[in-house]
Amino acid sequence: MRGGLLGQIAVTFASLSLVSIGGANAILPEIHRQVVEVLGWMDDATFAHLFAISQAAPGPNVLLVSLIGWQMAGVAGLLVATSAILLPSAVLAFAAGRIVARWSETAWVRVAKNGLVPIALGLILASGLVTARAADHDALGFAISGGTALFLVLSNRNPLWALGVGTLVSVVCTLL
Amino acid sequence: MTREISRTELFLGFLKIGLLGFGGIAPWARHVIVEERGWVSDKDYAAVLGIGQVLPGPNTMNMAVMLGDRFQGTAGAVLSLLGLMAMPLLILVGLATLYARFAAVPWVGAAVGGAASGAAGLVIGTALKMTRNIRPTPMAWLFGLLAFVAIGVLQLPLVAVVVVLVPLSIAAAALERRA
Numbered sequence: 001m002r003g004g005l006l007g008q009i010a011v012t013f014a015s016l017s018l019v020s021i022g023g024a025n026a027i028l029p030e031i032h033r034q035v036v037e038v039l040g041w042m043d044d045a046t047f048a049h050l051f052a053i054s055q056a057a058p059g060p061n062v063l064l065v066s067l068i069g070w071q072m073a074g075v076a077g078l079l080v081a082t083s084a085i086l087l088p089s090a091v092l093a094f095a096a097g098r099i100v101a102r103w104s105e106t107a108w109v110r111v112a113k114n115g116l117v118p119i120a121l122g123l124i125l126a127s128g129l130v131t132a133r134a135a136d137h138d139a140l141g142f143a144i145s146g147g148t149a150l151f152l153v154l155s156n157r158n159p160l161w162a163l164g165v166g167t168l169v170s171v172v173c174t175l176l
Numbered sequence: 177m178t179r180e181i182s183r184t185e186l187f188l189g190f191l192k193i194g195l196l197g198f199g200g201i202a203p204w205a206r207h208v209i210v211e212e213r214g215w216v217s218d219k220d221y222a223a224v225l226g227i228g229q230v231l232p233g234p235n236t237m238n239m240a241v242m243l244g245d246r247f248q249g250t251a252g253a254v255l256s257l258l259g260l261m262a263m264p265l266l267i268l269v270g271l272a273t274l275y276a277r278f279a280a281v282p283w284v285g286a287a288v289g290g291a292a293s294g295a296a297g298l299v300i301g302t303a304l305k306m307t308r309n310i311r312p313t314p315m316a317w318l319f320g321l322l323a324f325v326a327i328g329v330l331q332l333p334l335v336a337v338v339v340v341l342v343p344l345s346i347a348a349a350a351l352e353r354r355a
Contacts, residue, residue, distance in 0.1 A: 060264070
């Protein structure tokens, strides 16, 4: 029975791996549909709870998948779910990286890279804005986000300083 | 062009990125890889990240695999990926265990909220800093802004935006090169 569940976890997430363009956020609705509606592994409240924890932990958003695996089948489930969601896309990235490296001296790969750079920059800035909108509920939140961004642009110190001060300011303002 | 990066350096570098990566690992990845260790330039980093973005899977994972392979082949790719995932997985399990007990304490909520706001600021600052260092051409500015508005402001589906903008941006880069 346990082997059956692990197999199901592996198949479910491996089949999502190669369509997850843009990472876990892009397939979040589909993960929810599979896990809650199709497979009936958990209810909405548990799903939301796991999502919140996965956002609070460091690391990529796919950690939600790891956590679902852990919830369903402990450490084995965690490892199976994480491998299933990451390995197929990692193998593809490996192959793509080799192809790009082999042709990197050719003009068109250089042109393609030049074209990809601004898109990557725009998308990072966009994800910053989307995250800020979700995280900042008041003026204090926006001030912390803005201050942290400014610190990063103006200083070469470790960003952990800004993150620590922001967290401290938030705690102090809430307790006062 | 690229300097020698050992397997240990790769593993420890990505381990650090994963450990620091609260609120998303992208800003930390750039901080450690470009600023702290100087493995690649900002432009090179953005290019690898851009390739990682159009492929399925988390862009930072794809970046780790490609950089690992570039410096140390298959072993480098595997070590980078393992390094990047190790700490987040451990912390995740710890958090999941603790969360239920402490979520209701007020200052814990405030700390998590403050850290989330700061994390968002880190991502914004990272994008601005990379832009400053890369000095985009006018065409690159245009496509960077288009990608930002499409996803950040209009919140259009990522796949559609990537499918439309990437070919156009590459075509523009080709034209700019010829001009």
